[in-house]
Amino acid sequence: MRQGGCNNRQRAYEGAVSHGSSLPPLRVLTLSTLYPNAHQPVLGTFVERQTLALAARADVDCHVVVPRGLPPWPLSALGAYRSSAALPRTEERQGLPIHRPRFTHWPRVGARFDVDAMVSALIPLLTQLRTHFAFDVIDAEYFFPDGLAAVKLGQHFNVLVSIKARGSDIHVWGERRDTRAQVLEAARAADGLLAVSAALKADMVALGMPAASIRVHYTGVDLGLFQLRERDAAKAHLEIQGPLIVSIGTLNRRKGHDLVIPALAHVPNATLVVVGTGPAQAALAALAVHYGVADRVRFTGSVGRAEIAGWLAAADVMALPSAAEGLANVWVEALASGTPVVTSDVGGAREVITSASAGRIVPRTASDVATAINDLLRNPPDRKAVRRHAERFTWDANSAALYAHLRGLVEARRRAS
Numbered sequence: 001m002r003q004g005g006c007n008n009r010q011r012a013y014e015g016a017v018s019h020g021s022s023l024p025p026l027r028v029l030t031l032s033t034l035y036p037n038a039h040q041p042v043l044g045t046f047v048e049r050q051t052l053a054l055a056a057r058a059d060v061d062c063h064v065v066v067p068r069g070l071p072p073w074p075l076s077a078l079g080a081y082r083s084s085a086a087l088p089r090t091e092e093r094q095g096l097p098i099h100r101p102r103f104t105h106w107p108r109v110g111a112r113f114d115v116d117a118m119v120s121a122l123i124p125l126l127t128q129l130r131t132h133f134a135f136d137v138i139d140a141e142y143f144f145p146d147g148l149a150a151v152k153l154g155q156h157f158n159v160l161v162s163i164k165a166r167g168s169d170i171h172v173w174g175e176r177r178d179t180r181a182q183v184l185e186a187a188r189a190a191d192g193l194l195a196v197s198a199a200l201k202a203d204m205v206a207l208g209m210p211a212a213s214i215r216v217h218y219t220g221v222d223l224g225l226f227q228l229r230e231r232d233a234a235k236a237h238l239e240i241q242g243p244l245i246v247s248i249g250t251l252n253r254r255k256g257h258d259l260v261i262p263a264l265a266h267v268p269n270a271t272l273v274v275v276g277t278g279p280a281q282a283a284l285a286a287l288a289v290h291y292g293v294a295d296r297v298r299f300t301g302s303v304g305r306a307e308i309a310g311w312l313a314a315a316d317v318m319a320l321p322s323a324a325e326g327l328a329n330v331w332v333e334a335l336a337s338g339t340p341v342v343t344s345d346v347g348g349a350r351e352v353i354t355s356a357s358a359g360r361i362v363p364r365t366a367s368d369v370a371t372a373i374n375d376l377l378r379n380p381p382d383r384k385a386v387r388r389h390a391e392r393f394t395w396d397a398n399s400a401a402l403y404a405h406l407r408g409l410v411e412a413r414r415r416a417s
Contacts, residue, residue, distance in 0.1 A: 025060065026057075026059055026061070027060075027133060027135045027136045027137075028062045028063075028135060028136070028139050029065060029126070029159075030047075030063070030065065030139045030141060032047045032064070032065075032141035032142060032146060033066065033067055033068075033069075035048055035066040036048050037087050038087065039084070039086075040302075042302055046219060050395070050398055050402065051064060052095075053220065053398060053402075055096055056399070057399065057403055063096070063133055065100075065126075066099070067100070067103055067118050067121065068084050068087070068101070069104070069105025070105060071107055075107070087100055089101070089102075101121045101122055104117050104121075111144075111173075112179060114149075115145045115148045118145055119149050119152045123153070135159060136160065137160040137162060138153060138160070138162070141164050141166075142164070143163055143164075143169035143174070143183055143186060144169050144173035144182065146163075147169075147186040148185060150186075150190075151163075151189045151190055160409045160410060161190045161191050162405065162406060163186060163194070164196070164217065165195045165196065166200075167196065168254070168324065168326075170183070170200060170203055171203070172324075175207075180207070187204070188210065191413075192405060192408075193214040193215070194402075194405065195216055195326070196219060196347075197327040197351050198216050198351060199326075199327075199347050199350070200326040200347055218392075219327060219329050219332060219393060219398060220393055220395030220396075221329070221390055221393045221395070225305060225306065225309045226312060226334075226336035226390075227336065228313070228384070229337075234314035235314045237314070240271055240314060241271075243267065243269060243270035243271070243317075244270065244271050244316050244317075245264065245267065245272045245317050245373060246272075246317075246318050247272065247273070247274050247275070247319050248274075248276060248312075248320065248330045249275075249322070249328070250277070251277060251278030251280045254322060254324055255320060255322050256322050257274055258280070258284060258287060259321050260321065261284060261291060262291050262366040263370035263373060264288075264291070264293045264370075265291045265370075266366075266370035267370055270316075271297075272296060272297045272298070273297075273300060273315075274298065274299050275303060275308060277302045285297075309337065312339050313337045313339070316339070316376070316380065317340055317341075317373050317376050318339050318341050318359075319369060319373060320341070320343050321343055322347075323364065325349070327352065328347070331343065331353070335352070335358055335359075335386055335389045336393075338383030339386065340358060340359035340360075340381055340386055341359035342359055342369060342376070343359070343360075344362060344364045354389065357382065357389070358389040359376065359386075360375065360376065
């Protein structure tokens, strides 16, 4: 399927533009199991924001397909599956048509079966969709199962496929013995690959993915939502007194909340606010009791983007010493808010935290996290200098790069046919 290297595709696109060619509309099918909905408003908001920015371009038409894996009845009527099953099959969200086909997912053992189940569910939908929306390229926004499903669908419909790697899809699914081969199969069959950081690209190459096909594609940040505010007033609004540390991310062991909580025991008078949900919440609450800081730790659960922006504007430090990342959106959102970051040397951290004014990159120990937090509290960087580190991560730049990548794929195929 591949039609040449990324450099050739980019030159084809740039050549068409420089010669004033009139290019036909670019029709993109965005495929993502991560996408917000009425019950999960912050699920994959970065995918939605990226897709909205792309679709806002005058010559782009876009549909979004969000496959939902549900177990057979009666399990699909229980717990978290119940709210997912209740979502509409189709809807318009912020001006974009959203399709939510269902496929059969088997809990605990389902990962290796999800790709074929997803493809079987999507072929009828996409066959119907192509009668009025003949998409040129499938833009898969996660590597597994989305990426491999996209490759199989691309082969079925003879359309181009791009896959974006975000971090855990490579560091988890790419390293599992039962899915690694499928992840590599998807990478080698796709027409183009994207990585959220240069560090993630290096990890992809180390797994055996073709370096020439991988383009670094940085995230964007809403610089209007995440902005400098008067910190004391922001704290007062949230009923916070004294130093405020915020840790944002899924509550699991990979995100490092279990290091920030014991670190808090060595940061006098500070409050820690943990934003997010996940399977480790009870264990983290117990850890706070164990270290004697339970009265200084708040768990907010899942909150919207505006509330996250409020917490980051009020925070003195955002701490997230993850075990693995591609490039965490919350790093950039914190910097845009004028809040320095304490994180570990993972993924694209060194591509974001490029000077001491942006924060600290530390070993993954509670004592190192505490030392870095205390240093930033004693010597806070100028907030405008902090924000400048985020200003290159705009959605306009993200959109332009994604457009050039996808347009380059399409134009290279047209020229070769």
